[in-house]
Amino acid sequence: MAASANNPLLIEVKDLQTYFFLHEGTVRAVDGVSFNIYEGRSLGVIGESGCGKSVTAQSMMRIVPSPPGREVGGSILMYLRDGNGAAEVVDVLKLPAGGPKMRSIRGQQIGMIFQEPMTSLSPLHTIGDQISENILIHEKGVTKKEARERTIEMLGRVGIPRPQRLVDAYPHQLSGGMRQRAMIAMALICGPRLLIGDEPTTALDVTIEAQILDLIKKLQADLGMALMYISHDLAVVGEMSDEIMVMYLGQVMEHSTTDEIFDNPLHPYTVALWRSIPTIEGKLERLVPISGSLPSPFAVLPGCRFFSRCDRRIPGVCDAAPPPLKEVVPGHLVRCFLYQ
Amino acid sequence: MSAQESVAVSSETAQQTPIAQKKRSAEERYYYASQRELIWWRFTRHKAAVFGAVVLIVLYLCALFADFLSPYSMDTRFEGYQAAPPTPIHWIRPDGGFQPYIYGLQRKLDQKTFKWIYTEDTSKLYPLRFFVRGEEYKFLGLFKTNIHLFGVEGAPIFVFGTDRLSRDLFSRIWAGARISLSIGLVGVFISFTLGVILGGISGYFGGVVDDAIQRVIDFLLAIPGLPLWMTLSAALPRDWPTLKMYFAITIILSVLGWTGLARVVRGKILQLREEDYTLAAIGAGASDWRIITRHLLPGFTSHLIVSITFSIPAMILNETALSFIGLGIQPPAVSWGTLLQDAQNLTAVAQQPWLLIPALFVIATVILFNFVGDGLRDAADPYQR
Numbered sequence: 135m136a137a138s139a140n141n142p143l144l145i146e147v148k149d150l151q152t153y154f155f156l157h158e159g160t161v162r163a164v165d166g167v168s169f170n171i172y173e174g175r176s177l178g179v180i181g182e183s184g185c186g187k188s189v190t191a192q193s194m195m196r197i198v199p200s201p202p203g204r205e206v207g208g209s210i211l212m213y214l215r216d217g218n219g220a221a222e223v224v225d226v227l228k229l230p231a232g233g234p235k236m237r238s239i240r241g242q243q244i245g246m247i248f249q250e251p252m253t254s255l256s257p258l259h260t261i262g263d264q265i266s267e268n269i270l271i272h273e274k275g276v277t278k279k280e281a282r283e284r285t286i287e288m289l290g291r292v293g294i295p296r297p298q299r300l301v302d303a304y305p306h307q308l309s310g311g312m313r314q315r316a317m318i319a320m321a322l323i324c325g326p327r328l329l330i331g332d333e334p335t336t337a338l339d340v341t342i343e344a345q346i347l348d349l350i351k352k353l354q355a356d357l358g359m360a361l362m363y364i365s366h367d368l369a370v371v372g373e374m375s376d377e378i379m380v381m382y383l384g385q386v387m388e389h390s391t392t393d394e395i396f397d398n399p400l401h402p403y404t405v406a407l408w409r410s411i412p413t414i415e416g417k418l419e420r421l422v423p424i425s426g427s428l429p430s431p432f433a434v435l436p437g438c439r440f441f442s443r444c445d446r447r448i449p450g451v452c453d454a455a456p457p458p459l460k461e462v463v464p465g466h467l468v469r470c471f472l473y474q
Numbered sequence: 475m476s477a478q479e480s481v482a483v484s485s486e487t488a489q490q491t492p493i494a495q496k497k498r499s500a501e502e503r504y505y506y507a508s509q510r511e512l513i514w515w516r517f518t519r520h521k522a523a524v525f526g527a528v529v530l531i532v533l534y535l536c537a538l539f540a541d542f543l544s545p546y547s548m549d550t551r552f553e554g555y556q557a558a559p560p561t562p563i564h565w566i567r568p569d570g571g572f573q574p575y576i577y578g579l580q581r582k583l584d585q586k587t588f589k590w591i592y593t594e595d596t597s598k599l600y601p602l603r604f605f606v607r608g609e610e611y612k613f614l615g616l617f618k619t620n621i622h623l624f625g626v627e628g629a630p631i632f633v634f635g636t637d638r639l640s641r642d643l644f645s646r647i648w649a650g651a652r653i654s655l656s657i658g659l660v661g662v663f664i665s666f667t668l669g670v671i672l673g674g675i676s677g678y679f680g681g682v683v684d685d686a687i688q689r690v691i692d693f694l695l696a697i698p699g700l701p702l703w704m705t706l707s708a709a710l711p712r713d714w715p716t717l718k719m720y721f722a723i724t725i726i727l728s729v730l731g732w733t734g735l736a737r738v739v740r741g742k743i744l745q746l747r748e749e750d751y752t753l754a755a756i757g758a759g760a761s762d763w764r765i766i767t768r769h770l771l772p773g774f775t776s777h778l779i780v781s782i783t784f785s786i787p788a789m790i791l792n793e794t795a796l797s798f799i800g801l802g803i804q805p806p807a808v809s810w811g812t813l814l815q816d817a818q819n820l821t822a823v824a825q826q827p828w829l830l831i832p833a834l835f836v837i838a839t840v841i842l843f844n845f846v847g848d849g850l851r852d853a854a855d856p857y858q859r
Contacts, residue, residue, distance in 0.1 A: 241759030253750040258772045
């Protein structure tokens with residue numbers, strides 16, 4: 135994280151807790167997550183299904199489905215900078231979720247690419263209408279014609295061929311990759327400071343995925359925005375991010391720069407994740423899966439959350455008290471008793 | 475991708491070979507057709523619906539131009555022609571020429587039944603003329619004129635007979651059509667607005683708001699309709715002007731009408747708000763109002779149009795029923811329901827069966843609306859297929 139200190143802080147998430155209150159009990163989907171996002175830098179978030187990656191992103195946008203979900207604690211500080219560099223600090227969690235301030239942050243300050251390009255576009259409007267709608271919502275005094283011009287330009291930029299014509303296409307006329315490009319155009323049209331990609335390539339096939347990843351990286355560099363990239367694909371996250379945060383059951387297990395975490399994984403969960411992916415080099419071996427399965431989401435575990443599946447657990451220590459997140463090496467945070 | 479390519483292909487061929495495009499096969503036309511064209515094609519295939527739509531348009535035009543269409547005003551009394559039967563119209567003149575004409579009427583009191591008996595006086599022949607000058611009226615409320623579509627000089631013509639106060643029933647039916655036909659549209663507009671707004675709020679926000687609105691609907695649906703309308707309209711002051719009365723009755727009829735629609739809207743919104751594109755719209759910073767009106771409601775417009783078409787005849791029937799029992803539109807204003815009040819007792823119906831003609835108009839209108847609704851549902855509503 136030392137490398138990121140050069141860039142000014144954009145978002146500071148401190149001890150975020152987002153719970154879902156269901157009939158069966160309380161799901162602590164995000165439980166005390168803290169991290170920083172710096173201008174122009176990219177953060178990758180990885181973890182299994184249900185570990186709180188998407189809920190963290192949704193909390194930052196305040197679009198957690200409520201009820202039953204609610205951000206119960208912590209703060210998300212956003213540094214809204216104007217042209218002169220003077221920053222206004224806003225705690226996103228203190229804003230009313232449907233209020234005008236929050237709506238101006240969504241779309242204008244933070245753009246989000248959703249997972250499913252097939253269903254995230256309204257079937258009733260042309261993609262051009264849906265993209266320029268963002269401009270018309272957020273920027274007062276822009277005429278429809280100007281918005282359309284900018285939409286066409288953005289469509290060209292995200293690699294949609296013949297944008298002048300396809301601006302009037304309906305989503306069903308486009309392929310999955312084209313739709314995801316349109317979604318990216320929609321997320322970027324207002325020039326957000328942060329782009330959140332919530333598994334944006336999961337629904338696409340591998341060749342299109344590579345194109346989309348290249349596109350996102352290129353646009354991030356061109357526009358100088360920060361990127362928060364959520365995925366369960368380690369290779370993709372490694373490709374996309376400057377630093378990586380490993381999450382498990384709503385907690386950050388390990389957080390470091392991409393190089394560090396690939397070269398020197400410390401947490402047993404991260405190590406296990408690394409072991410479970412095939413490598414091109416070396417001889418063909420049986421992959422080692424992580425034993426067991428996720429504990430019940432309703433369970434309240436007194437100790438380490440990974441205890442039941444950990445191969446280096448210390449009975450009596452790991453299941454007694456939760457381990458703290460500790461900076462073991464400078465810029466390398468680990469939540470494990472092995473490194474205390 | 476195929477659809478996308480076909481978009482491109484079609485416009486490229488348009489630039490290169492404009493002649494080829496005109497010679498598209500029927501199959502090709504089908505694939506290039508817009509949603510609107512498809513609906514139109516399916517609708518026109520439904521013969522009963524097309525027939526219904528055409529006749530309804532004619533009916534509404536007749537109501538609009540009622541003053542011009544009817545030979546007299548709705549209040550004109552013809553002394554000596556009480557409860558006269560429809561005047562027979564003859565077509566072939568005694569000398570063989572073709573011309574529509576009527577004979578003069580003679581009346582005689584039946585000494586046993588004290589009933590007026592009307593007979594044709596074949597010695598007096600009055601030709602039927604078109605675009606004749608008659609009573610002055612204001613054409614569409616714009617300018618004064620006295621030209622009527624048809625009329626007879628020298629004798630009155632009663633196409634549908636007269637009532638007990640010797641007024642021309644034909645003229646009164648068209649005057650009544652204005653209220654009876656428009657009350658359906660206005661009433662449905664009001665209940666549609668209420669239903670969509672309240673149903674939309676109920677479905678979109680959920681929680682306490684949803685519960686509150688649903689309990690109100692439950693309550694309204696539990697009230698028997700006719701007694702409620704009777705109570706409400708009995709509470710209206712009798713001395714209100716016609717227009718005010720008209721809107722009051724419309725609102726009373728709409729009070730119960732919106733509930734069904736609100737339920738439908740709520741159900742659809744509940745379903746659509748879980749779609750990913752709704753989340754994407756929230757993520758883009760759109761307001762609740764914008765999401766409901768731009769992304770949710772258009773998702774089932776066709777469904778709404780169909781249910782509206784089916785609720786118009788119900789509204790017309792309700793107005794007729796209310797006016798029939800004397801609690802709806804009040805005289806001197808005329809609707810089909812008030813016209814039927816004259817046919818309330820058996821002797822009147824037995825001796826002057828033509829007083830039931832307004833009922834035929836009500837029945838015809840309702841059936842025609844149902845035809846159109848049926849056709850629209852088959853053509854436009856994807857949920858019914």
